[in-house]
Amino acid sequence: MISFHPSFQDLQSFSAGNCEPALALMISAHVDMCSQCQQDCIEIQSEMAGEFITQPLQVPSLNNQYYNMMSKITDLPILDKIPPELSDTSIELDGKFFELPRALRRYVKNTGNWSRLVGKLWQAPVDLGDIGKANFMYMEKGGRVPEHTHKGNEMTLVIDGQFGDGIAHYDCGDFTVMDNKHNHFPHSEADDGCLVFTIVDQPLHFTSGVARLLNPFSHLFFK
Structure with a gap:
């Protein structure tokens, strides 16, 4: 049974793509093994996406922030496809x-x-x-x-x-x-x-x- 996890703050940074690379790799590997942290990351990402989606997207700066954030999420190591x-x-x-x-x-x-x-x-x-x-x-x-x-x-x-x-x-x-x-x-x-x-x-x-x-x-x- 998994008892030791990254802090919730680190999961938030990881989900936003803001972790330093070594920590991001370790969290990604842990999340691969931990259903609890997988679910936490999904919920964090959904909440972050929702916050940006509800903003008036006609504002250029928010548009850029939204797309940058979504790009980081889709580029997280947990979601990477490994070449054959x-x-x-x-x-x-x-x-x-x-x-x-x-x-x-x-x-x-x-x-x-x-x-x-x-x-x-x-x-x-x-x-x-x-x-x-x-x-x-x-x-x-x-x-x-x-x-x-x-x-x-x-x-x-x-x-x-x-x-x-x-x-x-x-x-x-x-x-x-x-x-x-x-x-x-x-x-x-x-x-x-x-x-x-x-x-x-x-x-x-x-x-x-x-x-x-x-x-x-x-x-x-x-x-």
Whole structure:
């Protein structure tokens, strides 16, 4: 069951086409998986369209605003049609296939090779083009990321499985944003592990044990 969603304010910005690209991609992928947020976006877009339609359209500036707004709505990533040549729907790790939300499928061909980080933790870098870089992270059962906080923001979407981090427990479809006010240690005890998609705009800062020795090099691994 999905329990963690984008804020309503972020859904409003997303629906209006005003989100910064990385957040828009994450919300789009979450909305692909979440019927509640799909319905919220439909209602937000309907309300926004209604507000413009009821205005006197003979006013040129309102005409322009209306058509610009409708153009943004129809161009949202959630509504994009994926070209056939980019229609890969899953990624694979060691014989396991993970189905991806529609918004992320276009990036399958831009996903690098998997590499083992520490213990039972795997990472595959994703080139998002102008948006920047992201990672698929996979935790095997018993895998964990050392306790850390953030110099910037970390956006995470659970693609498959479940994990906890000392703050909450997250299931498939859950979306979270962490910053320097959060200190957590993601770990999975699910039999099939956990796959997440994450965008981090600054390196992690480890806060406990010998992992603190990794801080000068964290940008090489957790980025």
